[in-house]
Amino acid sequence: MRPLPARDLLEAAAVCRNSPGPARGVYLAALALADHSFTDCATLPLGTRDAAIVGLRRAMFGDRLELSARCPRCDAPLDVAMEAAALLALSPAAATLPDVEIAGTRFAVRPADSADLAAIADIPSVEQAREDLALRCLIPRDGADVPASLAPGEIDAVGAAMAEIDPAG
Structure with a gap:
C-alpha cells in the first residue's frame, strides 16, 4: 500500500x-x-x-499504534500501544455465510458493512441497534421473509454468526 x-x-x-x-x-x-x-x-x-x-x-x-480513549461512563483514560500487524493478523471474512435458525426458518447471515452502521447510528438504545443490525444482516433462504423482530437469544445467535464470518468486524 x-x-x-x-x-x-x-x-x-x-x-x-x-x-x-x-x-x-x-x-x-x-x-x-x-x-x-x-x-x-x-x-x-x-x-x-x-x-x-x-x-x-x-x-x-x-x-506502532498508540491509542487513547476515555471510558464513556467514568471518563477514566485508557492508553494502549500495539503493533498494526496484530490487527491485520485477524482472520479475514469467511467465504461462506453461516446459517441461523429463527422461529423454525433458516437464514444466512452476512457480515455487517458501513451502510449497516450508518443505518443504526442514530438509534439511542443499544438493544434496539443490535436487533436492527442483526435483522439487516439476515438473508432469507427459500423465499422466507425476514422477521419483524428478534428475541434476545436470536440476536445473540446472529451476532455469533457475524463474529464467525468477520472476526475483525
Whole structure:
C-alpha cells in the first residue's frame, strides 16, 4: 500500500473531521483501496474495510499504534500501544455465510458493512441497534421473509454468526 501525498492526507483529515463514523470509514477505505469506489467500500465487510484503513495508516506512519480513549461512563483514560500487524493478523471474512435458525426458518447471515452502521447510528438504545443490525444482516433462504423482530437469544445467535464470518468486524 502506498502512503498518501500530504495534500490527500490533509483533505482526508478535513473530510473526516466533519463526517459521521461510518462515512469516515468508507472515505478512508476508498483512499486505501484505490481500485474500489466509495459504493464498493460502503459494502465491504467491516473487518475488510478496517484492515484497509489500518494498512493505510501503517504505510503512512509505521507499524506502532498508540491509542487513547476515555471510558464513556467514568471518563477514566485508557492508553494502549500495539503493533498494526496484530490487527491485520485477524482472520479475514469467511467465504461462506453461516446459517441461523429463527422461529423454525433458516437464514444466512452476512457480515455487517458501513451502510449497516450508518443505518443504526442514530438509534439511542443499544438493544434496539443490535436487533436492527442483526435483522439487516439476515438473508432469507427459500423465499422466507425476514422477521419483524428478534428475541434476545436470536440476536445473540446472529451476532455469533457475524463474529464467525468477520472476526475483525
